[in-house]
Amino acid sequence: MADDVDVLVLRRGTHGMPVEQYVETLRERLPDRTVELARTPAEEREKIRDATFATGMSLDAELLEVAENLEVFACAYAGTGHLPLEKLREQGVSVTNASGVHGPNIGEHVLGAILHFTRRFHEAQRRQRRREWRHYQANELAGSTVTVVGLGGIGEAVCQRLEPFDVDTIGVRYSPEKGGPTDDVIGFGTDAFDEALARTDYLVLACPLTDTTRGLIGHEEFVTLDPDAVVVNVARGPVIDTDALVDALRSSLIRGASLDVTDPEPLPEEHPLWGLGNVQITPHNAGHTPKYYDRLADIVATNVERIERSDWDAELENRVSL
CATH class of the missing domain: 3.40.50.720 (NAD(P)-binding Rossmann-like Domain)
Known part of the structure; x- marks a missing residue:
């Protein structure tokens, strides 16, 4: 992975909280890195082509097809059953989740x-x-x-x-x-x-x-x-x-x-x-917390820093077995 690790954030938020909050929190955690938001479907398709590290609530198989350089996808949910896990494995993409955030x-x-x-x-x-x-x-x-x-x-x-x-x-x-x-x-x-x-x-x-x-x-x-x-x-x-x-x-x-x-x-x-x-x-509301993006950003920032140090694949926090 390149020395300068950029993080691409996909457009979907969660729990009624704008995804821009997630982006700003990541930027605070990673002040020396470029954190970009893909705000539209077209931007997602364009920016994920060169992205090595992406994060978001979901990543469908169609978008994954154009993710030519993707090495890590940080899922913003604890569960990853909705992801194309087999395709991610085939492409050699490491996956992490948000376990512990809730x-x-x-x-x-x-x-x-x-x-x-x-x-x-x-x-x-x-x-x-x-x-x-x-x-x-x-x-x-x-x-x-x-x-x-x-x-x-x-x-x-x-x-x-x-x-x-x-x-x-x-x-x-x-x-x-x-x-x-x-x-x-x-x-x-x-x-x-x-x-x-x-x-x-x-x-x-x-x-x-x-x-x-x-x-x-x-x-x-x-x-x-x-x-x-x-x-x-x-x-x-x-x-x-x-x-x-x-x-x-x-x-x-x-x-x-x-x-x-x-x-x-x-x-x-x-x-x-x-x-x-x-x-x-309660309407699937137990997972809501104003600290959701803070905790999620902590996981992502930790993994970005671990990637830079070396032997990152074995050390990723919340790495999902594919």
């Missing part, structure tokens, strides 16, 4: 959702709307068991924020032998997973959507969970069987659900989940 804000979102149901704020809101001053029973989080499915950056952030609350934690991951920041760590598809569900008060889904996790929580799992359990989904909608979820909520197989993601998504206006009093819905 940890603090989604960790806080999950904690807020758990406390929402623990202290039954949804019941308080109903009584406030009716101007009804009448006490109701609530719970305490201390002594509860929280099972966190997925121990990546988001799952770890959730566990860190649960530490002061005196709860028992169970982590679920593909490689349980790696351990994790929970009291127990188990794998998928085992008797231990069912046993964990049976003693779970709050089930937090923070895993990627894969063949293993698609439909992970369905009718049998809802039956296994305690009727007082609450499900919090900040993963992907299809991790839960939606029809089974609606049935579980209506028949009191579980106490409630906090859903930042749904299947389908967006959730249609006529969908029954909107009308259930034991459901909290």
